[in-house]
Amino acid sequence: MAEKKTVGFHTLGCKVNQSETEAMTALFLDKGYQLGDFEEFCDVYVINTCTVTHAGDRKSRQMIRRAKHLNPEAIVVVTGCYAQTSPEAVAAIEDVDIILGTNKRHQIVEEVEQFSGVRKLLVDEKDTLTDFEEISMDRVIQKARAYLKVQEGCEQFCTYCIIPYARGPLRSRSMENTLQEARKLEKAGFREIILTGIHLGAYGKPGEAEAAMGKVQEVTLADLCEMLLNETSFERIRLSSIEPTEVDDHLLRLFAENRRMCRHLHLPLQAGDDSVLEAMHRPYNTEQYRQEMARIRAAVPGIALSTDLMVGFPGETDEQFENSLRFCDEIGFSSMHLFKYSPREGTPAATYPDQVRNEVKDIRSKRMQEMAEKNMLRYMEEHLGQTVEVLIEEQRADGIWLGHTDNYLHVAIDGPCRKNTMVQVQLDKIDGKLIKGKFIE
Numbered sequence: 001m002a003e004k005k006t007v008g009f010h011t012l013g014c015k016v017n018q019s020e021t022e023a024m025t026a027l028f029l030d031k032g033y034q035l036g037d038f039e040e041f042c043d044v045y046v047i048n049t050c051t052v053t054h055a056g057d058r059k060s061r062q063m064i065r066r067a068k069h070l071n072p073e074a075i076v077v078v079t080g081c082y083a084q085t086s087p088e089a090v091a092a093i094e095d096v097d098i099i100l101g102t103n104k105r106h107q108i109v110e111e112v113e114q115f116s117g118v119r120k121l122l123v124d125e126k127d128t129l130t131d132f133e134e135i136s137m138d139r140v141i142q143k144a145r146a147y148l149k150v151q152e153g154c155e156q157f158c159t160y161c162i163i164p165y166a167r168g169p170l171r172s173r174s175m176e177n178t179l180q181e182a183r184k185l186e187k188a189g190f191r192e193i194i195l196t197g198i199h200l201g202a203y204g205k206p207g208e209a210e211a212a213m214g215k216v217q218e219v220t221l222a223d224l225c226e227m228l229l230n231e232t233s234f235e236r237i238r239l240s241s242i243e244p245t246e247v248d249d250h251l252l253r254l255f256a257e258n259r260r261m262c263r264h265l266h267l268p269l270q271a272g273d274d275s276v277l278e279a280m281h282r283p284y285n286t287e288q289y290r291q292e293m294a295r296i297r298a299a300v301p302g303i304a305l306s307t308d309l310m311v312g313f314p315g316e317t318d319e320q321f322e323n324s325l326r327f328c329d330e331i332g333f334s335s336m337h338l339f340k341y342s343p344r345e346g347t348p349a350a351t352y353p354d355q356v357r358n359e360v361k362d363i364r365s366k367r368m369q370e371m372a373e374k375n376m377l378r379y380m381e382e383h384l385g386q387t388v389e390v391l392i393e394e395q396r397a398d399g400i401w402l403g404h405t406d407n408y409l410h411v412a413i414d415g416p417c418r419k420n421t422m423v424q425v426q427l428d429k430i431d432g433k434l435i436k437g438k439f440i441e
């Protein structure tokens, strides 16, 4: 019997990319491939790239070179946001065989199998990306939690962000197709699904061009969640990240009334100073954000609120940074993802004259990090002594099991656990970013 061909993936960037890698993995497995380790010999290497920061671009290029080094005969496919926004830069790297844009992933296996040694560049212009790419991902159970991508594209055009150029206009997976996919994931044994999208809160919203032609919004993210709560039996439904202005009353009611909705919202703030928010073209000011957080916390006690924050946006003064620092401390996020601004070619902010020096960004980032860690610690301490439910996701080499609570505490358990089961744990002690827990049943 012929040996199965192997495919290895390397994924950079966000949860949407992770979800898309899972979907592509399923396509390869369906065609009889075996999943290999990217760091070892494979017949096909797929690099799912990111372009949100310069580090993402650089890492993407490194991994492309690494793949051909591991097997000079391998077929190297590059997809994702860097491939979509900079196909020429990717094509300039000698080792790339196939470059796939962000709406061509469903063709990946066919393109690999038909590859004749002549490089293929399959990247559509952003404006032609109009359909939601409904690729399935029921075959892969690498994790206890499955990402289900339900939305693509963003039209907010925050002034620092390259994503709308990489991902094109708003479009959504239909409710029917989402349910079909969710049922496959349920049947495959997942206990938790994480709904993802580039602009998840805009689920169901027509793009500007469609709206101009009279298309109206018929369903919302809350409708989608309610349908999944009613039609599936997942023990947990989690949202990856939504804009702070998009938590409508319907969605909040679902969180408040149904414990299967994970009590965790990631609501990107980006800056805690009104002038900076305006320059970033974010759709709220600090007072609106503050009120939103109070409204959510009042409705859903114990909810984890996390955020993304950027330091060193062009023109950010010391005073504006101090405002940000104070504001974030006041909100007291359970965790913060911090970014140092880096200019992305093609975005308005990249052309702003008053770029902040790297040394200043480093200092601000460090101070923000210290405050973020203090609040994370406080959030974890609030839970010590409590008995919580943890979904077991993996076992470390030292035998300790790891998993998350619904409100996103990362728990380490020394006990008789099994992957992909829910266990009751008493939270005991903080160990870095983990909380150690005693297994109860």
Ligand code: SF4
Pocket: 154, 155, 156, 157, 158, 161, 162, 163, 164, 198, 199
């Ligand atoms: S909302 Fe803003 S930051 Fe988020 S993807 Fe869209 S443009 Fe980028």
